[in-house]
Amino acid sequence: MSILESKIPEGPLAGKWSRHKENIKVVSPANKRKLEVIVVGTGLGGASAAASLAELGYKVKAFCYQDSPRRAHSIAAQGGINAAKNYQNDNDSVFRLFYDTIKGGDYRSREANVYRLAEVSPNIIDQCVAQGVPFGREYGGLLANRTFGGALVSRTFYARGQTGQQLLIGAYQAMNRQISMGNVEMYSRHEMLDVVIIDGKARGIVARDLVTGKIKRFGAHAVVVATGGYSNVFFLSTNAMGSNGSAAWQCYKKGAFFSNPCFVQIHPTCIPVHGEQQSKLTLMSESLRNDGRVWVPKKKEDAEKIRKGEIGPNDIPEEDRDFYLERRYPSYGNLVPRDVASRAAKERCDAGFGVNPEGKAVYLDFKYSIERLGKNVIKARYGNLFQMYEKITDVDPYKEPMMIYPAIHYTMGGTWVDYNLMTTVPGLYSLGEANFSDHGANRLGASALMQGLADGYFVIPYTIGDYLADEILTPKIDTNTPEFEQVEKAVTERIEKLFNIKGTKPVDYFHKKLGHVMWDYVGMSRNEEGLKKAIQMIREIREEFWKDVKIPGELDNLNPELEKAGRVADFFDIGELIAMDALDRNESCGGHFREESVTDDGEAKRNDEKFTYVSCWEYKGEGQEPVLHKEDLVFENVKLTQRSYK
């Protein structure tokens, strides 16, 4: 057996998940009560898992760094959640959602996992409605749908522009119910700093109480990590300020392989960067592309005048507007997938047609849909997004087109997991954005929420039993062991080391510097020379950081700068691995664009012969080169074609 045993069940695709469920082990209710599970992270993935596992009878301890699980980054998801309900009678099906996701991911994900995701997707909507998620409805009282990028059917369910918020509140309420019943112990304002492995199995974590600074040990029979993505390596991203890759990175350092780190998603519709003081980027939901048309001026001199503020967008006559997505991709138009839309925007701006003072913005115009549907309809669909845009930019998007530009948004890469969502460390699981599993090289809009909830509500409650069934004789995990002792010591030493550097520059100085390198050389467009340069530069910044960072405050008190420092220290390492992975993958696929691999008309060119694999990096120790393993991807149900949205 290779170390990369993906445990994909045999047999026809459509029956794999049912057969797997029939074959895996089940734990009796009496034994479940004796088994403890730690869930780190209580976003959609973690909260849904914690609630469902507790309902089954397991004793759950859940952790998040915010003051409440309701504040996890999932709350910010705007547009919607996909499900193959076919409520619209437009010929949607489990197979079509599966196919769209595989194709959208540019054939770099596992067929079996993606099929299961599509298969359980309808149950998610049922579950959410039962919990009281107020999805948008039609006047007849049934659920409404919208269309999202990368799909020709209407299968996206939404709660205004606050879908993530409502789904998270649903999962949070389910978890709160279990907390009130004593089945989940919730540790808010606690940050996991390492995972503890005993005899090769994950047996607990060490965490810092962010209020008191105390380092604490927690034992369990299995550990589930659902700590989200690592977009903040790039400093500016649409992720929350605290989003981080540290927990996944600690798992990596303890033997969990890290897969496809270079698959990072750049979202086409974000509010453009202004100045150097900006701390984060704001997403304008992709759903806006349903009713907004993307354009730049046809004439360079018009673009120049706009940049200087001499004329405005409404001064450009119809015939002088270049609706470049509709022009280049007539069949999908403004609804091409994210990677395609992002690169097309960059192409126009690089060619000199950008419309903000920095030349890094394009228009998203609602004039046409307001004329067609009326202001009230647009307001009902996107009211809160329009309000948000106006509060940030001071421009009224009902009157003037929005300005948008691509930004880092989501990470498809993450901890490698098998079909059971277990990492290469026995008893250690990874869910939600933290794992690599379902989106390949590019995630379709409205599919992250689906995946997080699929993992938490409908996959882990079954698959964890297969492992825990063999643990029923393992007593409560004792945290007074040398293994816990040693992890606690290492964690404490690292914190003290960081704190005692007492250099001259704040953490953000280094984080911004890293972000610039990542965006310039490891961003939307990558090449060998740039990637090599980036690796070198990241190493230099890391060295400078470990010599010169200045962390104020106290160790035994709330200390946001100390928290940030620990996360940024890991971002250097993650950034380096992203660049190494991007260097290895000399093809363009999904969000990963290598300038060396393009078609004659400049579109991304995949290389299936050489790169139809998942990269799986194995940590080999501080200062050592990691080792690359490959999980070959086998496609039995879809034909690999060059993606075309023309």
Place this chain on the structure above:
Amino acid sequence: MADKILKKLNIKVWRQNKAADKGRFETYTIENISTGSSFLEMLDILNEKLIIEGQDPIAFDHDCREGICGTCSLFINGRAHGPDTEVTTCQLHMRKFKDGETITIEPWRAKSFPVIKDLVVDRTAFEKILYAGGFISVNTGGVPDANAIPIAYEDAEESMDAASCIGCGACVAACKNSSAMLFVAAKVSHLAKLPQGRVEAKKRARSMVAKMDELGFGGCTNTGACEVECPKSISITNIARLNREYLLARFSE
């Protein structure tokens, strides 16, 4: 709109190292802030300056910085979330301030929200209110098809209006009685407006209100301050609905 530069601002801010400490105001000056910067970016810049000068930066809560997570919670110039309407602190921009102005920043002040450090408060009391019944008692699996029970468009919309609450606590901070009625009412309405949540509506209202009282939040005297400062425009008509549910619960006891 073109951004301008605010040449100088005085920032008068509440400093308190730990929960048990007394706390005091300190004033700092900060220069050259773009009106296009957000309020929290202004604090980032001030903190960077403090760190470089060897002082302890000002602790404040924040995460999403786009008005949805409900983490940010500053009382600015006497108003919860500052001098703008329908925004959270993180969505407040410096264009709302004048050059040379003194800006006063305090934490939420309420007995049930003790200060942890500087501007960071402990809102665990909100969690406890929700544990008391802010949910629908269903387990994962075994639920009917999502379209099995039609819900009138208006009911779904009203439920969504109430469900928009981000749990920030501005309503409590704005209220002279430190009442949590708007927060509780938002949750009760969100669920009671849906057939799925109707089943437990009375019991939910009763236990959440009892928990709120037990945790030391004040009573509601209908001043309406909460509605004015709520960043999500949660309407006080929800409080009327909560009162109705509560009375019904009492009568059916």
